[in-house]
Amino acid sequence: AQKITQTQPGMFVQEKEAVTLDCTYDTSDQSYGLFWYKQPSSGEMIFLIYQGSYDEQNATEGRYSLNFQKARKSANLVISASQLGDSAMYFCAMSPSGGSYIPTFGRGTSLIVHP
Amino acid sequence: DSGVTQTPKHLITATGQRVTLRCSPRSGDLSVYWYQQSLDQGLQFLIQYYNGEERAKGNILERFSAQQFPDLHSELNLSSLELGDSALYFCASSMAGVNTEAFFGQGTRLTVV
Numbered sequence: 001a002q003k004i005t006q007t008q009p010g011m012f013v014q015e016k017e018a019v020t021l022d023c024t025y026d027t028s029d030q031s032y033g034l035f036w037y038k039q040p041s042s043g044e045m046i047f048l049i050y051q052g053s054y055d056e057q058n059a060t061e062g063r064y065s066l067n068f069q070k071a072r073k074s075a076n077l078v079i080s081a082s083q084l085g086d087s088a089m090y091f092c093a094m095s096p097s098g099g100s101y102i103p104t105f106g107r108g109t110s111l112i113v114h115p
Numbered sequence: 116d117s118g119v120t121q122t123p124k125h126l127i128t129a130t131g132q133r134v135t136l137r138c139s140p141r142s143g144d145l146s147v148y149w150y151q152q153s154l155d156q157g158l159q160f161l162i163q164y165y166n167g168e169e170r171a172k173g174n175i176l177e178r179f180s181a182q183q184f185p186d187l188h189s190e191l192n193l194s195s196l197e198l199g200d201s202a203l204y205f206c207a208s209s210m211a212g213v214n215t216e217a218f219f220g221q222g223t224r225l226t227v228v
Contacts, residue, residue: 033215033216035216035217037219043203043221043222043224044117044219044220044221044222045205045207045219045222046117046219047117047216047217047218047219050215050216091158095217101146101209102148102160102163102171102173103148103160103207103217104160105150105157105158106157107157108157108158
């Protein structure tokens, strides 16, 4: 069974600063994918970034980067140059490679960006 | 726009009633997942379909059922509704046989009164 832990229920950051959202995971699978999603107040789930467990480089997508530390089983999301529109819930998820690929989600972190 | 379409966006119904939520996956995606999001339970996986066949079941109540049709759209049927079924229901789709991201629809917000 897989488990995703997001220990920060809420985070605050000043506009234009960087912020790190923590995510740790537990799995016995050797091959898996890690994902981050953003859920603004409007409710939709927006895919942000993906990291494969065998990828040697940390994934980056614009202002988003994933700090992947496999030995520590952590997959933290770093948002650089925060914007007011980044205020949202952020969910970390993982799915095993092989089988049904069902994503398992953490409980989320609420991020508020202050002007 | 994720390419996943869910209808309706909002639904208000009375206890004891039955509703059907509809999902059209992204073009080419064979796998469809249904999730329930409530404040106290977070995002809970309900059920997965792959190319018309049920692939995996999660925390889905017996009062709930789903199916995927030959054109790959999926429906989630919720019956004998209770107040506690009020939640945001998401459909997501992904490519078959590849561990890539799942793309989510905008969700159906169900309110049972």
